[in-house]
Amino acid sequence: MENIRILVPLDFSELSTSALHSARQMARLFEGTITPFHSYLPLNEVDGGPYMFGGMGSTAIDDYEEIQTALNSRLTELGEENVDPSLLTKPLISIGNPAQAIVEEAKDFDMIVMSTHGRTGFSRFFLGSVAEKVLRMSHLPVLIVNEEREVTNLNRILLTTDFSDHSRAAFPYAKEIALKANAKLELINIFAYDPEHDSNPDKSKIELRNQRLKVLAKEELHELEDLISTNVIVSTDTPHEAILNYNAADPYDLVVMSTVGRTGIDYLMMGSTTANVARHVKSPVLSINPRQQAEAE
Secondary structure, eight states: OTTOEEEEEOOSSHHHHHHHHHHHHHHHHTTOEEEEEEEEOSSOTTTOOOEEOTTSOSOEEOOHHHHHHHHHHHHHHHHHHHSOGGGBOOOEEEESOHHHHHHHHGGGOSEEEEESOOOOSTTSOOHHHHHHHHHHHOSSOEEEEOSSOOOOOOSEEEEEOOSSHHHHTTHHHHHHHHHHHTOEEEEEEEEEOOTTTOSSOOHHHHHHHHHHHHHHHHHHHGGGGGGEEEEEEEESSOHHHHHHHHHHSSOOSEEEEESOOOOSTTSOOHHHHHHHHHHHOSSOEEEEOHHHHHHHO
């Protein structure tokens, strides 16, 4: 990820702007650049009125060139207020559906960094739902930050796996970040069981998982040497609840996971799990979509 190119969607809310801080950390780590981005709908489809600028006053502007100029100025201003100008490139502006526009513009980038929630209002980003749509559609790694945690120090990284090939797609990214930041990385697997059918989890199955996890770490993450550890989490919770609870007491600096994995109660159901973790966890989440990456290639 050297010389990483990062796209940061903004809706001019304070929370969405905080994504610039996390992008700044990643750009510094990998000597990259940051491009602020905004997508808008010129007409409010509720009342047919002109575009209203979130965070830019209450004046309505309906001239296309005025809108473009005003947006460009505001994006540049926000970028320079939150990021070293040497890391910034010229802002990008698009018209249309935010999620689709982000995915389309991101084709020339290496990572998307965005927040899970932002300003409300029809003609502004619904960043909660937009972020989840981007997670599903993007062929790039998507770093999701929330109001509780930004990327600051990268000392401890949590990486999830369900032993599927899809979940392994996230390994190279977690490894590269850990090596670059000299961070400790913990590789975990969720062993979920139903107490109504099993009063006690099968210890032999848990031990088998532990052995598989150690082998996987040795095969895929051996470069980390003493920085890598493994852990099978035995839980009666759903996979995303187990991850949230495990992370709650002492939040990791970054959670890395794939959006696609196996299905079934014995495995991480990565599609829904990733969205739920990104929505609720007290840590930034780096999401990798192996299917979209394969299609992009």
